[in-house]
Amino acid sequence: MGHEVFVYWPNILGYIRLVLIFTAWKAFNNPAVFFTSYSISVILDGLDGWTARRFSQTSRFGAWLDVVVDNLGRSMVWGQLYEWGWLVSSVEWCVFVCNHNAHGAQWKNSFTNSPQWVQTFMAKGLYQSLIKGFQ
Secondary structure (H helix, E strand, O other), rough: OOHHHHHHHHHHHHHHHHHHHHHHHHHOOOOHHHHHHHHHHHHHHHHHHHHHHOOOOOOOOHHHHHHHHHHHHHHHHHHOOOHHHHHHHHHHHHHHHHHHHHHHHHHOOOOOOOOHHHHHHHHHHHHHHHHHHOO
16 A cells, blocks of 8 residues: 555545544534534545545545544444443444454455454344444
């Protein structure tokens, strides 16, 4: 991986998303700033993958950055909304760490080589059920 990957357009969108998420986090008690910052971040999340494919700027770093920024955003929301939100966030981070190194950008597609607890957590909608339990 050359250093040019750090200035790929989709990664630049990821850096902007980081700033927006930290802005939203800091302004959580200011609904207008929070909603605007977080919403723009979500929109850019949809654009970064399209941009990567459109300009042939896909990379392992970009896939990693995208998931890290996604997890940071969700961690912030879970942690601010629920006393036990850190638990959901912690499990998301653990699943990511356990799988991303082995599978790279395809980390969400296969859990067969993951630790048993990750396979169990991701199987049969358990993860979705846990999230619904917090809502």
